Amino acid sequence: MRQSIILISGVNGEIGHGLVSSLYNQGIRNLIGIDLSTPDDFVQERTLDCLIGNILDHNLLDRINAQYQIEAIYHMAALLSTRAEFSPVIAHEVNVDGTLNLLDLAMEQAQSHGQSVKFFFPSSIAVYGIPTLEEKSSVGAISEDDYRHPQTMYGCNKLYCESLGDYYSHYYKRLSTTDTAGLVDFRSIRFPGIISAHTLPAGGTSDYAPEMIHAAAKGEHYSCFVREDATIPFMTMSDAIVAIEMLMAAPKDALTKMVYNVKAFNPSAGEFLSKVKSYYPEANIDFIIHDNRQSIIDSWPEDINDDQARADWGWSANHDLDKAFSEYLMPVIRSRYEHN
Numbered sequence: 001m002r003q004s005i006i007l008i009s010g011v012n013g014e015i016g017h018g019l020v021s022s023l024y025n026q027g028i029r030n031l032i033g034i035d036l037s038t039p040d041d042f043v044q045e046r047t048l049d050c051l052i053g054n055i056l057d058h059n060l061l062d063r064i065n066a067q068y069q070i071e072a073i074y075h076m077a078a079l080l081s082t083r084a085e086f087s088p089v090i091a092h093e094v095n096v097d098g099t100l101n102l103l104d105l106a107m108e109q110a111q112s113h114g115q116s117v118k119f120f121f122p123s124s125i126a127v128y129g130i131p132t133l134e135e136k137s138s139v140g141a142i143s144e145d146d147y148r149h150p151q152t153m154y155g156c157n158k159l160y161c162e163s164l165g166d167y168y169s170h171y172y173k174r175l176s177t178t179d180t181a182g183l184v185d186f187r188s189i190r191f192p193g194i195i196s197a198h199t200l201p202a203g204g205t206s207d208y209a210p211e212m213i214h215a216a217a218k219g220e221h222y223s224c225f226v227r228e229d230a231t232i233p234f235m236t237m238s239d240a241i242v243a244i245e246m247l248m249a250a251p252k253d254a255l256t257k258m259v260y261n262v263k264a265f266n267p268s269a270g271e272f273l274s275k276v277k278s279y280y281p282e283a284n285i286d287f288i289i290h291d292n293r294q295s296i297i298d299s300w301p302e303d304i305n306d307d308q309a310r311a312d313w314g315w316s317a318n319h320d321l322d323k324a325f326s327e328y329l330m331p332v333i334r335s336r337y338e339h340n
């Protein structure tokens with residue numbers, strides 16, 4: 001009999017770390033990670049095994065398929081928005097083909113063991129594309145069906161993969177006689193920028209906020225690459241993990257959507273800096289605008305409407321901007337950098 005496991009792709013990344021930590025603290029001991037790089041000790045100590053490899057490698061996925069019985073997949077591996085603009089074709093391969101491979105693995109597994117496989121997919125506010133700054137500031141909080149005109153390769157990839165999730169959940173091989181509806185139970189959240197106290201992001205465009213606070217804590221100079229008035233939604237990593245767990249635990253019949261917005265706070269870069277300075281008055285941070293990265297931020301919404309997540313699975317963020325600093329970021333960041 002195959003061992004029952006939960007599979008996490010991109011386990012060594014930012015959300016991977018947060019997820020492993022939280023699932024392990026709940027007593028879950030059957031986590032298997034995949035990552036391109038060898039995961040750090042924190043991840044290795046909390047997982048049953050970590051496979052070093054690529055989600056594009058069919059031999060690796062075949063081995064996982066043969067060896068394990070998969071209950072759920074958390075598919076975190078991705079190239080983020082800035083990095084994807086430098087290598088759009090590679091980004092498409094990783095973000096789209098990688099997701100397709102894991103959806104296919106979920107379907108094969110569900111067909112072989114006869115139970116549905118839950119599939120979590122982190123989507124992003126990058127699926128939205130607002131044409132002008134005037135419209136961005138006048139439009140208010142935007143809902144899941146609004147403005148789905150991504151301007152980045154990453155946003156295009158995320159939006160398309162949401163549709164693939166819908167296809168695998170509801171319409172997979174609909175011309176065959178086998179009924180596959182519901183075998184893959186796809187659930188997704190469109191995340192805003194995420195700020196972790198423990199790790200730094202790599203290759204995203206919302207990275208300026210976490211980079212600011214970590215640089216200030218380390219006493220390093222930092223040049224923020226967007227204007228002071230640039231505004232998008234953010235949340236803490238701790239709230240992002242809570243959101244994933246709440247959505248994955250929700251009864252299926254309570255869900256009216258496959259993809260949900262969630263939000264917490266939406267400071268401008270200047271407001272975020274003021275908050276950083278209230279803890280680190282000596283912070284050496286200036287603004288040197290990178291026009292192209294700025295244009296990506298300008299296309300993302302200032303605010304999003306998460307009413308449906310609140311109504312369907314009781315979502316509400318624990319951290320507003322003040323609490324994000326006082327209850328989550330500062331206690332961890334202080335002890336982390338003061339001991340180095």
Ligand code: AKB
Pocket residue numbers: 080081082123124125126154191192193194203204205206207
């Ligand atoms: C990025 O900046 O690419 C990500 C995102 C908003 O999805 N953090």
